[in-house]
Amino acid sequence: MKRKGWLIAFAAALLLTLIVVPVQQSFSAEGNPTATAITQSALNDQFHLDHVVKIYVPSTVKGDIPITDAAHQKFVDQTLTKLSGWFGGATAIPGEGAWVDNHKTLIKEKVTIVYAFAEKLDKDSLNQVVDYAKKLKDDLAQSAISLEVDGKLYFIE
Template identity: 90%
Template sequence: MKRKGWLIAFAATVLLLFILIPVQQSYSAEGNPSAAAITQSALNDQFHLDHVVKIYVPSTVKGDIPITDAAHQKFVDQTLKQLSTWFGGATAIPGEGAWVDNSKTLIKEKVTIVYAFAEKLDKNSLNQVVDYAKKLKDDLAQEAISLEVDGKLYFIE
């Protein structure tokens, strides 16, 4: 009889482990669902885009000379159109950028971040984006334009 009780307890423990281990593995140490748990959800078969391209459109020329809102909007619209043409759509969000110049003065400016998500990024599409950023740099007489690709920031000079 003792042996039968031991076997039942052992079987119950093994069964409990099979139930708890998958649940514990789907949560991080903080108790939040892990990336694996999230992707094994209702999002499984949904279409998604793996890449993001962002161009930071400044509101100045020559680094610190403000342009009009209308002129800035013209460059934002041009960037929205270009990214939409290449990637199927784009979004613009306002922001504020800043840097310290050689005389230790804080220079702040309005920027607009124009971004697009992309299913694929290949050499050709990235070259198009970089060429566009170079043209924007020249049009605004900037030293560089910030270009972000998949979380990495590049300064296009």
């Protein structure tokens, strides 16, 4: 349970320290002034993507041992390539994550969030993403990799 505790603390701290990137969410225009404005705007008939998938790429191995910037970039590029291949494109944004260890010490690390928007997500595409996150977890000897899908954060163990 301690492992999940620090993962949850890490994810919460990470989300608080990152620059917020607007994420399109599904909504109903009824009773929502912003939604009504969008549906009555020039965006109404434009192509859009309803889903977003994000993989948090850590810059450490075994949870807290830093890797080189070049090694981290290799994993970021690999993740960009995978998500771009599956969903047509991807973006990477840098951030800093943090958690408090058992000794009440703040542990910080560089993290890169790689994300892709998708027109549809089905069982097969989600299984591909989860399988890749498991491989990334193994490659970096992490206890889990954070995967966010449509605003929900999952810890892939």
